[in-house]
Amino acid sequence: MDILTLSRLQFAVTTVYHFFFVPLTIGLGLLVALMETAYVRSGNEEYKRMTKFWGKLFVINFAMGVVTGIVQEFQFGMNWSEYSRFMGDIFGAPLAIEALLAFFLESTFLGVWIFGWDRLSKGLHALTIWLVAIGTALSAFWILVANSFMQEPVGYAIRNGRAEMTDFGALLGNPHVWVQYPHVLASGVTTAAFFVLGISAWHLLRKKEGWEMFHRSFNWAAVYGVIGTVLVVLVGHSQAQHMVRVQPMKMAAAEALWNSEDPASLSLFSIGRLDENSQWQDVFSIRVPGLLSFLAYNQFSGEVQGLNGLQAEYELIYGAGNYMPPVAINYWSFRAMVGAGLLMLVLAFYALYLVFRDQSANKRWFHRILPFAILLPYLANTTGWFLTELGRQPWIVFGEMRVEQGVSRNVPASTVLFSLVAFTLLYGVLMAADVYLLRKFARNPEEVNLIDADAPAALDRAFSGD
Amino acid sequence: MELNSLWFTLIAVLFIGFFFLEGFDYGVGILMPFLGRNDRERRVIINTIGPFWDGNEVWLITAGGAMFAAFPHWYATMFSGFYLALVLMLLALIVRGVAFEFRSKDRHPRWRRLWDWLLCGGSFIPALLWGVALANVVRGVPIDAEMTYVGTFFDLINPLSLVAGVAALVAFMLHGAIFLSLKTDGEVRARAEQAASRLWPVVAIVIALLVILGYTQTDIFRQLGINPGVSALGSGAALLAVGWLLRDKNYSWAFAAMGLHLALTIITVFRGLYPRVLVSSLDPAYSLTITNASSSEYTLQIMTIVALIFVPIVVLYQAWSYWVFRKRISAESKLEY
Numbered sequence: 001m002d003i004l005t006l007s008r009l010q011f012a013v014t015t016v017y018h019f020f021f022v023p024l025t026i027g028l029g030l031l032v033a034l035m036e037t038a039y040v041r042s043g044n045e046e047y048k049r050m051t052k053f054w055g056k057l058f059v060i061n062f063a064m065g066v067v068t069g070i071v072q073e074f075q076f077g078m079n080w081s082e083y084s085r086f087m088g089d090i091f092g093a094p095l096a097i098e099a100l101l102a103f104f105l106e107s108t109f110l111g112v113w114i115f116g117w118d119r120l121s122k123g124l125h126a127l128t129i130w131l132v133a134i135g136t137a138l139s140a141f142w143i144l145v146a147n148s149f150m151q152e153p154v155g156y157a158i159r160n161g162r163a164e165m166t167d168f169g170a171l172l173g174n175p176h177v178w179v180q181y182p183h184v185l186a187s188g189v190t191t192a193a194f195f196v197l198g199i200s201a202w203h204l205l206r207k208k209e210g211w212e213m214f215h216r217s218f219n220w221a222a223v224y225g226v227i228g229t230v231l232v233v234l235v236g237h238s239q240a241q242h243m244v245r246v247q248p249m250k251m252a253a254a255e256a257l258w259n260s261e262d263p264a265s266l267s268l269f270s271i272g273r274l275d276e277n278s279q280w281q282d283v284f285s286i287r288v289p290g291l292l293s294f295l296a297y298n299q300f301s302g303e304v305q306g307l308n309g310l311q312a313e314y315e316l317i318y319g320a321g322n323y324m325p326p327v328a329i330n331y332w333s334f335r336a337m338v339g340a341g342l343l344m345l346v347l348a349f350y351a352l353y354l355v356f357r358d359q360s361a362n363k364r365w366f367h368r369i370l371p372f373a374i375l376l377p378y379l380a381n382t383t384g385w386f387l388t389e390l391g392r393q394p395w396i397v398f399g400e401m402r403v404e405q406g407v408s409r410n411v412p413a414s415t416v417l418f419s420l421v422a423f424t425l426l427y428g429v430l431m432a433a434d435v436y437l438l439r440k441f442a443r444n445p446e447e448v449n450l451i452d453a454d455a456p457a458a459l460d461r462a463f464s465g466d
Numbered sequence: 467m468e469l470n471s472l473w474f475t476l477i478a479v480l481f482i483g484f485f486f487l488e489g490f491d492y493g494v495g496i497l498m499p500f501l502g503r504n505d506r507e508r509r510v511i512i513n514t515i516g517p518f519w520d521g522n523e524v525w526l527i528t529a530g531g532a533m534f535a536a537f538p539h540w541y542a543t544m545f546s547g548f549y550l551a552l553v554l555m556l557l558a559l560i561v562r563g564v565a566f567e568f569r570s571k572d573r574h575p576r577w578r579r580l581w582d583w584l585l586c587g588g589s590f591i592p593a594l595l596w597g598v599a600l601a602n603v604v605r606g607v608p609i610d611a612e613m614t615y616v617g618t619f620f621d622l623i624n625p626l627s628l629v630a631g632v633a634a635l636v637a638f639m640l641h642g643a644i645f646l647s648l649k650t651d652g653e654v655r656a657r658a659e660q661a662a663s664r665l666w667p668v669v670a671i672v673i674a675l676l677v678i679l680g681y682t683q684t685d686i687f688r689q690l691g692i693n694p695g696v697s698a699l700g701s702g703a704a705l706l707a708v709g710w711l712l713r714d715k716n717y718s719w720a721f722a723a724m725g726l727h728l729a730l731t732i733i734t735v736f737r738g739l740y741p742r743v744l745v746s747s748l749d750p751a752y753s754l755t756i757t758n759a760s761s762s763e764y765t766l767q768i769m770t771i772v773a774l775i776f777v778p779i780v781v782l783y784q785a786w787s788y789w790v791f792r793k794r795i796s797a798e799s800k801l802e803y
Contacts, residue, residue: 076534080541081543084471088534112517164762408542
């Protein structure tokens with residue numbers, strides 16, 4: 001494999017993996033902060049138990065997000081040094097600001113929060129988890145400012161052989177940020193809601209001692225989940241409309257729309273093949289007339305551009321080349337994301353319905369399926385990023401720089417192969433350890449106290465040989 | 467001061483923060499399996515840096531981010547050039563960060579012992595590598611006219627960089643031992659004090675060797691002149707003071723003096739480097755400088771405003787967090803990690 005393929009693969013592996021942890025950090029941090037606030041205001045010990053239980057899971061997840069995040073900060077320079085040179089004047093700033101404003105805030109105050117239970121007043125202690133939650137939200141903002149520049153470059157000029165920032169305000173006001181950021185925040189809320197719903201349901205099925213805490217958690221998560229999923233869907237809708245305007249090629253790929261249509265139908269399912277002229281033919285397809293036009297423009301007519309027309313248009317603007325992103329993976333990623341999102345919307349509303357009917361502690365069939373539904377947000381988050389990043393191909397910065405122009409030229413392919421294998425193996429092992437711990441703590445709330453208790457003598461003896 | 471120099475200074479400040487703070491917590495990580503003889507003692511040692519290690523590490527991440535924002539060519543050339551070394555460092559830092567969180571969350575002795583050694587190794591490797599990296603930045607690495615690193619991993623291995631690596635390693639261990647002398651009690655404290663006393667002469671010898679090699683292998687002291695200036699002399703004096711204060715069992719001041727030694731060492735290195743940021747061993751004209759590697763004036767202005775507001779705020783709340791956890795930790799304390 002060549003350096004470009006290996007570097008892309010490594011960036012994909014490390015970024016997808018990093019984003020397994022980020023949405024839960026964003027959503028659960030806020031939820032734990034709300035729980036602790038309820039504890040401070042009411043003095044009800046059950047809220048404290050909830051805070052500690054979900055806080056422990058939050059912290060395990062947070063650690064994984066932190067350590068995989070360092071790789072992200074470094075590999076622009078390591079693997080994408082030409083990109084860093086050309087775009088660094090713009091792209092470096094939000095990354096540095098993210099570290100300065102967000103990383104310091106979240107990591108410093110998380111340390112204080114974990115260790116400060118007996119050292120701070122109740123209110124001050126609750127404030128520290130709020131600062132952590134604010135830090136994670138700020139972190140998401142700045143990294144999405146950077147990412148949005150790659151999707152929709154604004155506030156810059158090409159001079160001195162590179163892209164230079166001309167308007168920092170435009171970077172922050174980038175319309176892409178303001179659809180992408182709420183979408184990511186809402187998906188974080190959704191992820192946390194389904195994480196809490198799934199684990200609470202597992203406990204409500206068994207109703208061991210202390211289960212009441214999970215009833216309350218379930219009810220909170222039902223509300224949280226409805227808020228999250230509704231926002232995800234609404235914002236996602238405006239995001240799609242924005243995409244039709246500024247990255248029509250991405251939308252065409254997401255829809256596998258080869259030729260422009262007016263009104264454009266929405267494909268629910270499609271199998272196709274290339275005919276003898278290398279033109280795409282649908283073999284089997286279910287389409288809803290006019291729905292894509294509606295999604296794009298809120299009315300059942302209006303032209304949505306197809307891949308072939310855009311390709312011809314881009315050849316005129318940017319010269320010969322292939323400007324089509326990989327269609328199949330974008331098409332199916334879009335369906336997986338939207339499908340998982342809509343399913344979560346239904347589940348969240350049903351959970352909320354149970355809360356209002358006062359049946360949320362007793363719906364056994366529902367409790368049985370919810371633990372599996374924990375996977376849904378992860379599916380949606382991951383395929384959502386597939387669409388965002390693969391739909392941007394072949395560009396690294398839309399219209400300005402192609403991916404192959406950004407890769408480091410001086411790093412041998414064998415070295416990148418080594419790092420790719422090393423990161424993948426280590427990440428695999430850590431995932432196993434992480435899931436093992438999360439399962440153990442999720443299933444046994446008392447585990448927290450067992451760990452804090454003194455180690456048995458046998459454990460101490462085991463270390464005397466070191 | 468014009469902005470390019472200001473950013474050179476700010477990055478030096480971030481590296482000082484990193485060496486000072488992450489220095490002792492790498493040291494504590496390396497020493498942990500040796501000074502902690504049973505599970506409880508090891509937990510005490512880990513808990514001394516428990517609330518801080520993550521915040522300390524952000525100094526490094528911010529230094530990297532600041533290099534990217536202010537001197538993109540420095541970031542691009544150095545990070546792609548030092549690729550393999552950075553991969554090793556990242557692997558170590560990943561394992562280390564997770565080890566803090568995972569280590570005590572299972573009671574199986576084999577689990578705990580495994581994470582203990584990973585935490586130790588995960589602190590050892592970056593300590594060594596930062597010494598190696600910094601020495602090479604000053605000594606010079608093969609960089610061509612296009613600002614591209616054209617050497618291999620093995621160009622980074624030379625007598626100077628190896629000695630610098632060992633110097634960073636033992637200095638961090640000493641810094642960590644002094645920190646533990648301040649933060650623990652009982653047997654662990656006694657062992658930490660003993661370790662500090664034994665480590666000091668080693669540090670003194672290695673640093674002396676590093677200075678000699680610095681004279682012969684780099685132009686850093688030629689840059690500074692016959693009189694290397696307050697920072698270099700002060701750095702040496704601070705290290706001597708550490709030895710003297712350790713003999714007096716005055717650990718608070720020894721810690722301050724050690725911190726001063728690390729800070730002045732970084733200042734000396736950056737002063738010797740200025741106005742270059744990465745020296746080319748092929749041709750001095752190819753060296754990256756604060757002018758040819760920098761961002762535009764506009765970007766530097768924006769970043770300056772952000773940094774001047776937020777760096778002091780960060781320093782204040784991190785200092786507050788150290789004040790909150792100022793008490794010694796003993797075997798009787800409630801432990802989180």
